[in-house]
Amino acid sequence: MTRTYVIDGAEVTGLDSFWRVIGEAVNGPGGYFGRNLDSFADCLSGGMGTPDDGDFAIEWRDHERSRTALGRDETVRQLQLRLRRSHPLSRDAIQEQLDRAKAGLGPTVFDWLVEIMEERAPGALRLL
CATH class of the missing domain: 3.30.370.10 (Barstar-like)
Known part of the structure; x- marks a missing residue:
């Protein structure tokens, strides 16, 4: 069941x-x-x-x-948190996701x- x-x-x-x-x-x-x-x-x-x-x-x-x-608002907030906590080598990719989210793009x-x-x-x- x-x-x-x-x-x-x-x-x-x-x-x-x-x-x-x-x-x-x-x-x-x-x-x-x-x-x-x-x-x-x-x-x-x-x-x-x-x-x-x-x-x-x-x-x-x-x-x-x-x-x-x-x-969008929560996505931007979560990506900003992720960016602050991320390893330096990951920051460019996260920043790209954040920029897209701010532009209303992406998941x-x-x-x-x-x-x-x-x-x-x-x-x-x-x-x-």
């Missing part, structure tokens, strides 16, 4: 709140299911609250509200999350 985890898009106001919402959806109040893109991808691969057989769905309700909250934080879910848990994501 497929286990369904529900993300309430109205509660997603930025990437930090997304980590809380997905953590609680999968593992209950205060639950963990990643706090950055890499750990989120790892969690989707199993062993962090989802069934071992991979039979689960993520139902993202009111996802358009989340798409807005995780849109958003919402797109990053959806791509990770589709890659690590194919067919599990349901955008409602």
